[in-house]
Amino acid sequence: MSEAASTSTETGQAGAIEPRIVAFVCNWCTYTGADLAGTSRIQMAPNVRVIRLPCTGRIDPVFIIKAFERGADGVIVSGCHPGDCHYLAGNYHARRRFTVFREIMSFLGIDQRRITFSWVSASEGRKWGDVVNEAVARVRALGPFVGYRSLVEKPNAGA
Ligand code: FES
Secondary structure (H helix, E strand, O other): OOHHHHHHHHHOOOOOOOOOEEEEEEOOOHHHHHHHHHHOOOOOOOOEEEEEEOOHHHOOHHHHHHHHHOOOOEEEEEEOOOOOOOOOOHHHHHHHHHHHHHHHHHHOOOOHHHEEEEEOOOOOHHHHHHHHHHHHHHHHHHOOOHHHHHHHHHHHOOO
């Protein structure tokens, strides 16, 4: 790594690196919508790694914290629109859980602008492209998320 890149990564300067974004998506709606975006050749930033889960109700908020610990600069959580969950109420549970969990994440020092929640159906490939591009632009403007990682890494530094 060059000295300039190293310095900018350590200081967290905006725009210094390409952001790494992890997307936790439900299998039935958003994953299919993301697939549609790909097959429709919708232009999207290549910064997102998709992790498919059965339902947003299965997305434990700890997954988000772990993603940041492991190097993500941003996270997207997306599933079926309210009323469309294939398990009936999984997305309602997820919405309630994340409403509460937002405050805990803020307390942990996680900037809420790094987390994007959205509903994307199987037919909304274009919307998925918009969600991805907007999240990448927002996180790129914030810069790399070194603050949280360094907090997590310090306890092990002397081990
Ligand atoms: Fe998509 Fe539940 S199956 S949110």
